[in-house]
Amino acid sequence: MNAGAYDGEIRFVTRSVRLLMPDGSIRDYSGRQMAFGYRTSVLRSIDAVALRAQFELMPEDPEKVRARIADLAERRRSKQPLEYPSAGSTFKRPEGMFAGKLIMDSGLAGYSVGGAQVSEKHCGFVINKGGATSAQIRELIGDVQKKVFEDTGVRLEREVIFLGEF
Numbered sequence: 142m143n144a145g146a147y148d149g150e151i152r153f154v155t156r157s158v159r160l161l162m163p164d165g166s167i168r169d170y171s172g173r174q175m176a177f178g179y180r181t182s183v184l185r186s187i188d189a190v191a192l193r194a195q196f197e198l199m200p201e202d203p204e205k206v207r208a209r210i211a212d213l214a215e216r217r218r219s220k221q222p223l224e225y226p227s228a229g230s231t232f233k234r235p236e237g238m239f240a241g242k243l244i245m246d247s248g249l250a251g252y253s254v255g256g257a258q259v260s261e262k263h264c265g266f267v268i269n270k271g272g273a274t275s276a277q278i279r280e281l282i283g284d285v286q287k288k289v290f291e292d293t294g295v296r297l298e299r300e301v302i303f304l305g306e307f
Contacts, residue, residue, distance in 0.1 A: 142185070142300075143177040147213055152177030156197040160189040167192070180233050180300050222260040225268035231282060232265055232297045240297055241265030244285055247292045254281040267301075279303065 144151045155172035162168055168189075176183045184191065217223065232240035244250070244264035252259045256273030259281065260266040267281055286297045 142180050142302075143182050147216065150177065152182075154196045154198055156195040158194045159192045160184075160187075161192050163188045220263055222262040222266050222268050225260070225270060227260070227266050227268045228301045230265050230300050231267045232285075233300045235295050235297065238295065239265070243289050243293055243295055243297070247285075247288045249285055249288060252281070252284070254278075254284065257281040259285060275303075275305070 152172065152175070155175060155177070157172060158170050158175055160168050160170060170183065174183065183189075230240075232244075234240055235243070241264040244259060249259045250264050251261045253270065255277035256269055256271045257277040257280075258268050258270045258273075260268045267278055267285075269278070282299060282301075286299075289295055289297050
């Protein structure tokens with residue numbers, strides 16, 4: 142999906158990816174062939190499984206790298222609900238807006254369905270406060286999408302992918 146945060150994206154460092162194709166064959170894709178974009182890649186359009194990836198990193202002073210890692214980790218700890226299980230950021234960022242702010246402005250901070258809850262720390266995250274089922278998470282996400290659309294006319298697109306039965 143081209144994971145990314147704080148001006149970094151996996152596409153910037155991906156050299157190649159080995160894929161298991163639906164017919165059982167193995168194919169190697171270059172980073173360019175992976176067609177990375179905002180929270181997407183070629184894997185959204187083909188039913189393949191990534192088996193491995195090669196990354197090309199740039200040499201950097203180890204102390205600078207450690208400082209950057211510490212800074213990014215602190216930014217995440219201070220802004221994201223890492224104390225609860227979640228699938229990470231739940232919604233894609235609408236162009237020119239922030240999903241979390243739209244959700245907060247719709248009065249949904251802390252809204253819950255069973256054990257699933259819109260995080261009060263960062264409304265862009267759906268967290269499991271305890272015992273949430275996949276059906277509850279799916280229902281909550283749908284409720285959020287509906288309320289934000291009613292309030293703003295903005296359709297929030299899920300960043301998380303539903304797999305399996307609900």
